[in-house]
Amino acid sequence: MTWDSTTVNMLLLGIGETLFMVFASSLLAYIIGIPLGIILVVTDVDGIKPIPVLQKILGLVINLLRSVPFIILLLVMLPVTRAIVGTTLGAKAIIPPLVAAAAPYIARMVESSFKEVDAGVIEAAQSMGATTWQIIWKVLLPEAKPSLLVGAAISITTILGYSAMAGFVGGGGLGSIAINYGYYRYETEMMFVTVIILVVIVQIIQETWMKLSKVSDKRIR
Amino acid sequence: MEQQNPIIQLKNLGKQFKTSNGTVTALDDINLDIYPGEIFGIIGLSGAGKSTLVRCINYLETPTSGSVIFEGVNLGGKGQAVIRQARRSMGMIFQQFNLLSQRNVLQNVCFPMELSGTPKKEAVKRAQELLTMVGLEDRMKAYPAQLSGGQKQRVAIARAMATNPKVLLCDEATSALDPNTTKQILELLKRINKEMGVTVIVITHEMSVIEAICDRVAIIDQSHIAEAGKVSEIFSNPKTAIGRQLILGDAARQVALGKDRQLRIIFDGRESSEPVISNLVLACKTPVNIMYAETRDVGGTAMGQMLIQIPEDETEARRIINYLKTIKVTFEEVR
Numbered sequence: 001m002t003w004d005s006t007t008v009n010m011l012l013l014g015i016g017e018t019l020f021m022v023f024a025s026s027l028l029a030y031i032i033g034i035p036l037g038i039i040l041v042v043t044d045v046d047g048i049k050p051i052p053v054l055q056k057i058l059g060l061v062i063n064l065l066r067s068v069p070f071i072i073l074l075l076v077m078l079p080v081t082r083a084i085v086g087t088t089l090g091a092k093a094i095i096p097p098l099v100a101a102a103a104p105y106i107a108r109m110v111e112s113s114f115k116e117v118d119a120g121v122i123e124a125a126q127s128m129g130a131t132t133w134q135i136i137w138k139v140l141l142p143e144a145k146p147s148l149l150v151g152a153a154i155s156i157t158t159i160l161g162y163s164a165m166a167g168f169v170g171g172g173g174l175g176s177i178a179i180n181y182g183y184y185r186y187e188t189e190m191m192f193v194t195v196i197i198l199v200v201i202v203q204i205i206q207e208t209w210m211k212l213s214k215v216s217d218k219r220i221r
Numbered sequence: 222m223e224q225q226n227p228i229i230q231l232k233n234l235g236k237q238f239k240t241s242n243g244t245v246t247a248l249d250d251i252n253l254d255i256y257p258g259e260i261f262g263i264i265g266l267s268g269a270g271k272s273t274l275v276r277c278i279n280y281l282e283t284p285t286s287g288s289v290i291f292e293g294v295n296l297g298g299k300g301q302a303v304i305r306q307a308r309r310s311m312g313m314i315f316q317q318f319n320l321l322s323q324r325n326v327l328q329n330v331c332f333p334m335e336l337s338g339t340p341k342k343e344a345v346k347r348a349q350e351l352l353t354m355v356g357l358e359d360r361m362k363a364y365p366a367q368l369s370g371g372q373k374q375r376v377a378i379a380r381a382m383a384t385n386p387k388v389l390l391c392d393e394a395t396s397a398l399d400p401n402t403t404k405q406i407l408e409l410l411k412r413i414n415k416e417m418g419v420t421v422i423v424i425t426h427e428m429s430v431i432e433a434i435c436d437r438v439a440i441i442d443q444s445h446i447a448e449a450g451k452v453s454e455i456f457s458n459p460k461t462a463i464g465r466q467l468i469l470g471d472a473a474r475q476v477a478l479g480k481d482r483q484l485r486i487i488f489d490g491r492e493s494s495e496p497v498i499s500n501l502v503l504a505c506k507t508p509v510n511i512m513y514a515e516t517r518d519v520g521g522t523a524m525g526q527m528l529i530q531i532p533e534d535e536t537e538a539r540r541i542i543n544y545l546k547t548i549k550v551t552f553e554e555v556r
């Protein structure tokens with residue numbers, strides 16, 4: 001392996017593709033996962049608006065999706081991906097399966113963050129005549145914010161891990177480089193380089209989101 | 222006070238919880254009338270059903286039988302909108318304060334006004350007034366984590382008062398505070414009652430809280446109201462075992478200690494100038510042993526109680542009891 005401009009450009013492109021895949025799918029997965037997490041908590045038997053049947057069914061669907069191995073999900077999602085994105089190759093094409101894998105996971109993360117909100121505070125809001133919506137917007141979300149940000153650090157880095165697997169189906173990004181060079185061509189050096197870059201990205205995401213959580217939390221200081 | 226219509230009426234109120242281990246009866250056949258402007262105490266031991274009772278008043282808990290009537294309106298079977306409106310007329314404060322941890326003091330007090338749609342400017346102005354009233358005008362930008370327990374409870378009181386409620390429900394509001402802070406918070410509640418005419422309902426397990434601020438009290442024991450009435454009357458003449466236990470407090474332990482017959486003499490402030498015990502000893506020519514004595518401030522009057530041991534001898538004991546009857550001192554034989 002030589003450090004010429006083609007190699008560097010290829011790595012830079014890989015980093016760009018990986019970041020795009022990870023952040024685009026994280027964003028979409030959160031857009032789906034947060035409402036699901038809210039429904040899981042709010043409609044729970046001892047939630048603020050119990051609808052146990054809905055809660056149980058949703059919980060079951062989420063568990064089912066979560067138990068499908070990602071590599072299977074990648075294949076199963078192929079037709080869906082083609083319908084949405086128009087292709088099954090490249091960074092864009094990996095976003096639908098990533099979202100499908102991450103959204104249920106995020107729903108559970110969000111659920112657990114909301115469950116940490118002090119029941120007494122919710123009760124106080126109810127005693128002031130708050131509606132269910134007001135409790136969600138003005139109590140659950142703001143009070144759970146620091147915990148949601150810690151959860152995001154974990155979720156985004158998990159999505160990054162999944163995105164590296166996309167290499168096997170021609171998904172692009174650093175994962176593809178690692179697989180194409182390291183696995184198919186036995187250029188282990190290149191594989192190490194991409195792995196190190198992935199480690200650094202994980203580190204940066206983890207640190208940034210933990211910091212965001214800490215700065216936003218008014219309980220410490 | 223009693224000429225007015227009650228602001229809150231509880232009629233045959235019952236609450237049962239269905240748990241995996243069967244049904245728990247938390248409240249059974251509770252009947253209470255609470256009048257506008259009074260400070261009403263509800264006292265009982267842990268698990269008696271106090272919290273459940275207060276949560277039924279603002280329908281945080283739906284009663285399983287009987288009714289809650291607030292300002293003449295039965296809250297039973299009403300829609301959520303009616304219940305929410307009623308809740309806005311009843312502020313509530315808690316043992317654990319329950320402030321929003323991610324909002325500062327001012328934002329916490331603005332919170333209920335945000336819920337009811339008060340314009341921001343107006344809300345901030347009212348919040349500032351309330352925080353000045355509770356003595357926290359210099360901590361408006363602080364977060365709950367930066368406040369002491371007493372300060373947190375002041376914020377909670379300001380917050381509960383933000384929507385101009387007619388009733389303030391206090392569930393063990395001072396139980397997490399030290400005696401000094403407790404006193405200050407109780408004084409604040411009394412001031413709110415006097416100056417703003419708010420009806421205050423105080424839930425506690427401490428008789429001292431009832432004595433300090435309540436006009437009337439209900440003693441709740443094992444899901445039932447054991448007795449209810451004016452604090453001074455219940456204090457001088459508790460009719461139930463649980464009433465005696467709560468009022469005697471430390472004295473109850475003294476009763477348990479001695480083996481002999483004991484009398485509990487109650488002083489309600491009038492005869493404090495008379496040396497009752499010395500006169501008794503001189504008149505009856507029998508020595509008595511003072512086991513326990515204390516004076517308390519019950520609703521502004523000094524009330525005292527004393528436990529004396531009386532002789533085993535039946536005639537001597539009779540003589541002492543007759544003497545106490547003739548000088549019209551309130552007393553009871555503890556055993």
Ligand SMILES: Nc1ncnc2c1ncn2[C@@H]1O[C@H](COP(=O)(O)OP(=O)(O)OP(=O)(O)O)[C@@H](O)[C@H]1O
Nearest residue numbers: 238240245247266267268269270271272273274426
């Ligand atoms: N949600 C619930 N589910 C089942 N049982 C309950 C529930 N809430 C209260 N209880 C039961 O009802 C009874 C009364 O409880 P409550 O909390 O009203 O007592 P309390 O007088 O406030 O006690 P404490 O002084 O300890 O706060 C207890 O036996 C309790 O276990």
Ligand SMILES: [Mg+2]
Nearest residue numbers: 271272273393
């Ligand atoms: Mg309680």
